[in-house]
Every structure is written in structure tokens, then in C-alpha cells.
Amino acid sequence: MAANKVSNSGKAIGIDMTDQMLEKARENAKKGNYSNVEFRKGDIEENIPLENNSVDAVISNCVINLTTNKTNAFKEVFRILRHDGRMVISDLITDTELSSGEVNSEQWCECIDGALTKENYLSCMRQAGFEKIEVLEERAYMDGDKINGRKITSLVIKAVK
Ligand SMILES: C[S@@+](CC[C@H](N)C(=O)[O-])C[C@H]1O[C@@H](n2cnc3c(N)ncnc32)[C@H](O)[C@@H]1O
The missing domain is CATH 3.40.50.150 (Vaccinia Virus protein VP39)
Structure with a gap:
């Protein structure tokens, strides 16, 4: 859904701490043919894997x-x-x-x-x-x-x- 909202030059980055959810998200992105989305593993309480x-x-x-x-x-x-x-x-x-x-x-x-x-x-x-x-x-x-x-x-x- 986020990938549909950002422009072609934009990017949606999904974060989750479980491999199962990341796998499901990646499968969905593949099915929908989205190239402007990626998923990263991280605990949002500890360290979201993104720069300041x-x-x-x-x-x-x-x-x-x-x-x-x-x-x-x-x-x-x-x-x-x-x-x-x-x-x-x-x-x-x-x-x-x-x-x-x-x-x-x-x-x-x-x-x-x-x-x-x-x-x-x-x-x-x-x-x-x-x-x-x-x-x-x-x-x-x-x-x-x-x-x-x-x-x-x-x-x-x-x-x-
Ligand atoms: C109720 S689901 C919601 C998923 C999605 N936002 C949705 O609307 O379908 C909660 C998700 O949060 C993730 N989660 C919970 N605590 C987290 C944390 N500390 N860091 C990263 N992900 C977390 C879980 O792994 C799970 O996939």
C-alpha cells in the first residue's frame, strides 16, 4: 500500500522483527511486481535499520x-x-x-x-x-x-x- 503512495522516484521500506512477516511481505511485493519497496529486519525499540x-x-x-x-x-x-x-x-x-x-x-x-x-x-x-x-x-x-x-x-x- 505504501509503495502505491510514493512516487516512482520514492521508496517504501517495511520494517519487522520476524522472519515470517518479512518473508510474507517480500512474497506480496513480488506478486504485485513492486520494485520501489524493500523490507528490513529490525527491532523498532532497539534500532530501526535506517540512518538518522x-x-x-x-x-x-x-x-x-x-x-x-x-x-x-x-x-x-x-x-x-x-x-x-x-x-x-x-x-x-x-x-x-x-x-x-x-x-x-x-x-x-x-x-x-x-x-x-x-x-x-x-x-x-x-x-x-x-x-x-x-x-x-x-x-x-x-x-x-x-x-x-x-x-x-x-x-x-x-x-x-
Ligand atoms: C499486529 S501485526 C501488524 C502488522 C501490519 N502493520 C498490519 O497492519 O497488518 C504486528 C507486527 O509488529 C511486529 N512487531 C512487534 N513488535 C515489534 C518490534 N519491537 N520491532 C519490529 N516489529 C515488531 C510483529 O512482528 C508483527 O508483524
């Missing part, structure tokens, strides 16, 4: 909530974005965060137990250096049903470096 100030835009769907250190993930995004570059992310947040002892690993992998409150999520972005932050969309996740007693919300946020 090197990309125009970062998009992400339902990944940050899976990380254990959201501020580090946002710091890495901030590092690779050029000045005035933008990040648009879609993610899940919750009304009640869990302590580490309450976390269920399966529920974490389903993007639920690692979710932060909106306040803490935005705070992680600010700590990473983002100042210009705009909430583009906020809506109930899964018809607004509570999951394990907690309200889960889907959020789309734009932040500019």
Missing part, C-alpha cells in the same frame, strides 16, 4: 502497543524522520493499564494487554521529542465491547518532527 533524518514519513498499524518500551520505539521513529517529517500511526489504547503481574501474554500478542492509556501514550510520544501531535481519529474498538473489563479504543495519531 533519512525518511519523509513513517506509518504504522497496530505495532507500538506490542512493544515493551513505547518511548524507545517513538525515539527511534523520531531519529529516522527528517526535519518536518511525519508519523501517522494507528494503534489501540485502553482506559485501564495493566501492571506487569496482570499481563496475559496471549492478550499482549492480541494487542490488548500492552495498550497504554491515551494520556500515557501521548506522553511517550512527547518524551521521544514529538511536540506537534494531532489525534486524527478515535473510535471504539470491536463495537465498544469491553475486553476483560477494560475499554479498548482505536486511535489514529499524526505527529510531525
